[in-house]
Amino acid sequence: MHELAVCQALMEQVEHIAAGQRAQSVESIHLGIGPLSGVEPRLLEQAFSIARAGTIASQADLVIETIAVQVSCKQCGAQTTVMPSRLLCGTCGDWRTTLVSGDELTLQHIEMTRSTAADRDEAARTASGPVN
Amino acid sequence: MCDTCGCNVTPGNAHLVAAGGRLAKTGDGQQAIDVLHGLLQANDHTALHNREHFDRHGVLAINLMSSPGAGKTRLLEATIEALRGEFNMAVIEGDLETENDAARIRAHGIPAIQITTGSACHLDAHMVHDALHQLDLHALDIIFIENVGNLVCPASFDLGQHRNVTLLSTPEGDDKPAKYPVMFRAADLVLLSKCDLLPVLDDFSPQRARAYMHDLASRAPVFEIAATSGAGMDAWLHWLLAEVAQREHEAGQLAVATEPV
Numbered sequence: 227m228h229e230l231a232v233c234q235a236l237m238e239q240v241e242h243i244a245a246g247q248r249a250q251s252v253e254s255i256h257l258g259i260g261p262l263s264g265v266e267p268r269l270l271e272q273a274f275s276i277a278r279a280g281t282i283a284s285q286a287d288l289v290i291e292t293i294a295v296q297v298s299c300k301q302c303g304a305q306t307t308v309m310p311s312r313l314l315c316g317t318c319g320d321w322r323t324t325l326v327s328g329d330e331l332t333l334q335h336i337e338m339t340r341s342t343a344a345d346r347d348e349a350a351r352t353a354s355g356p357v358n
Numbered sequence: 359m360c361d362t363c364g365c366n367v368t369p370g371n372a373h374l375v376a377a378g379g380r381l382a383k384t385g386d387g388q389q390a391i392d393v394l395h396g397l398l399q400a401n402d403h404t405a406l407h408n409r410e411h412f413d414r415h416g417v418l419a420i421n422l423m424s425s426p427g428a429g430k431t432r433l434l435e436a437t438i439e440a441l442r443g444e445f446n447m448a449v450i451e452g453d454l455e456t457e458n459d460a461a462r463i464r465a466h467g468i469p470a471i472q473i474t475t476g477s478a479c480h481l482d483a484h485m486v487h488d489a490l491h492q493l494d495l496h497a498l499d500i501i502f503i504e505n506v507g508n509l510v511c512p513a514s515f516d517l518g519q520h521r522n523v524t525l526l527s528t529p530e531g532d533d534k535p536a537k538y539p540v541m542f543r544a545a546d547l548v549l550l551s552k553c554d555l556l557p558v559l560d561d562f563s564p565q566r567a568r569a570y571m572h573d574l575a576s577r578a579p580v581f582e583i584a585a586t587s588g589a590g591m592d593a594w595l596h597w598l599l600a601e602v603a604q605r606e607h608e609a610g611q612l613a614v615a616t617e618p619v
Binding site: 228231235238239243262264310311312314322323325332333334335337338340 | 389396397515543572573
């Protein structure tokens with residue numbers, strides 16, 4: 227059950243990003259997980275309900291997109307969706323394939339409510355034109 | 359995967375990058391930020407640091423993984439005896455509790471650092487980093503990291519190793535690669551251990567184990583060994599020596615590249 231460790235690493239990243247954005251609260255956290263990452267989405271959701279307590283994301287939803295396992299065949303060039311335990315080409319059956327997707331363990335995006343001060347500062351910055 | 363060169367963008371998540379800038383307002387006035395970072399970014403960063411450490415000292419780091427009781431420590435004991443005097447070795451041991459494995463290694467006159475993880479089911483890069491501070495890397499050629507016995511969790515955590523070696527002991531059954539594809543796909547070498555038991559096991563076929571590895575599109579060699587009798591040890595040692603030679607070659611190139619002009 228390493229999902230709690232993964233979830234704690236996630237919460238550290240979320241808190242860091244939220245602090246950088248001067249967020250008041252985090253509303254939702256979106257992840258992309260492939261079966262070959264070794265992380266089980268259902269267990270990660272359970273871990274999240276524990277790990278979010280007392281953080282800026284204490285009320286946040288966790289949205290997990292499961293990413294299909296796809297391989298690309300070096301022999302016939304086909305790209306096919308396959309089972310995690312059988313990474314052979316779905317078209318010609320050759321074993322010389324490379325993984326195209328399915329091992330992701332990615333924080334995709336976060337939705338948050340910013341503090342009014344942060345929004346006011348940004349509005350002022352936009353009004354005075356770009357600084358770079 | 360890293361978060362800098364774009365290799366974390368796969369066909370599975372590319373639409374998020376194509377969708378536009380990093381920041382966007384959602385319909386209800388909330389702020390949305392695209393991140394696209396690996397969840398284990400902090401671990402991967404430390405793993406990279408560990409790997410640089412190994413490379414600078416020309417040390418080969420092997421991450422040894424398997425179920426509990428597949429014979430990792432026994433293999434290390436036999437390996438230490440076979441390479442004694444030829445190479446300087448050290449072992450980092452990961453277990454939930456006890457110093458038993460480290461004590462077994464130390465009995466062979468080799469430094470061993472025991473990491474007791476408590477309830478954690480795997481080693482991570484930070485634990486290995488702390489253990490490295492207790493070892494003199496200048497004096498070493500090979501570091502074996504004996505991970506916590508577990509075919510699930512250790513596969514998800516990069517430690518900074520150069521190679522993953524996964525043991526599959528014959529009493530476990532030959533379909534383990536199909537049942538634990540994440541672990542076996544990560545293997546650079548698979549050792550079918552306790553092969554001296556094959557005559558009394560009617561349900562383990564090395565050919566079937568190889569076929570399951572083949573189904574994972576794995577290019578990893580699969581060797582049959584028995585550390586107790588010494589059978590098949592030569593193939594493993596030969597593989598190991600080739601890896602040491604390659605590491606030394608790369609360390610030499612690294613030294614030339616970083617030499618002040």
